[in-house]
């Protein structure tokens with residue numbers, strides 16, 4: 154956990170942390186994908202020790218504007234890891250990731266907070282960028298499971314896991330033929346409630362089913378998108394959560410049955426993730442095959458869902474200032 158480089162300490166920093174879609178169906182608490190939708194956090198140290206928080210966009214008027222704020226909690230934890238107290242701060246949040254929808258808003262806030270603290274502490278990684286492993290360890294400890302945190306920190310497609318006393322992740326590059334399309338509803342579901350619906354134990358047969366599909370998912374995302382439909386079947390969490398998000402499971406069933414589209418619950422829901430793809434070349438919003446798939450999604454979803462094609466974010470959290 155030692156920093157690769159210790160730089161002079163700046164007194165202000167800007168952080169950009171992406172949205173993420175976790176699980177991807179069978180990879181419960183392990184698989185995740187970063188997408189190009191971001192929260193931005195501007196942090197400046199205050200000499201008077203006061204804490205001032207401004208929130209624009211998602212969560213404005215809902216999240217606490219004091220030491221309970223998730224970004225501040227994450228920053229405090231990071232400072233305490235090096236034996237320091239949190240200084241006074243001006244924190245400005247520009248939130249674009251909707252809360253409690255299964256798009257990793259909490260991971261973005263936690264990773265953003267830890268990354269801001271790392272930069273203020275002068276901890277940098279190779280090349281002067283964020284000290285990604287340090288950020289990952291602390292953020293995953295706070296979140297409690299690593300599947301949103303890993304892609305938020307590293308970008309791309311990640312397979313996250315526990316390795317002894319620490320968190321580890323394999324970061325892979327998704328195939329250019331894939332374009333994630335998110336169907337975001339206006340209603341919320343907290344991860345805490347969605348996790349409360351899961352059984353204590355599952356059958357060996359269901360565990361074996363998911364092991365095969367999760368392994369296939371990595372092959373499908375990174376090399377053979379034609380396997381995405383088979384790879385997106387799950388028996389560990391989606392059906393158990395249906396009572397808290399019936400319309401999500403209904404839409405997924407509809408898209409799978411009528412459109413043969415690889416649709417899954419994004420994270421803990423209620424957003425639906427559809428892994429759209431083209432048969433050759435690179436997937437773009439205006440590729441004829443993608444246009445057809447998005448039209449079908451719009452028809453089946455109706456007006457209550459915001460249909461958002463979002464390209465994969467390759468790099469993960471960034472601290473453009475002071476580390477370009």
Ligand SMILES: Nc1ncnc2c1ncn2[C@@H]1O[C@H](COP(=O)(O)OP(=O)(O)OP(=O)(O)O)[C@@H](O)[C@H]1O
Pocket residue numbers: 173175192212216222223224246248251252253254255256257258259260261262301342343344345419420421422
């Ligand atoms: N940018 C933010 N600033 C402050 N608090 C936030 C922010 N984003 C999320 N939170 C807190 O986290 C809660 C949402 O976390 P939750 O884990 O339930 O959902 P999620 O992270 O959006 O979805 P998922 O984990 O399924 O991808 C919000 O209700 C809010 O309390």
Ligand SMILES: N[C@@H](CCO)C(=O)O
Pocket residue numbers: 175176181182183298300301344347348390420421
């Ligand atoms: N793996 C997590 C993702 C949401 O944080 C879950 O499904 O509960």
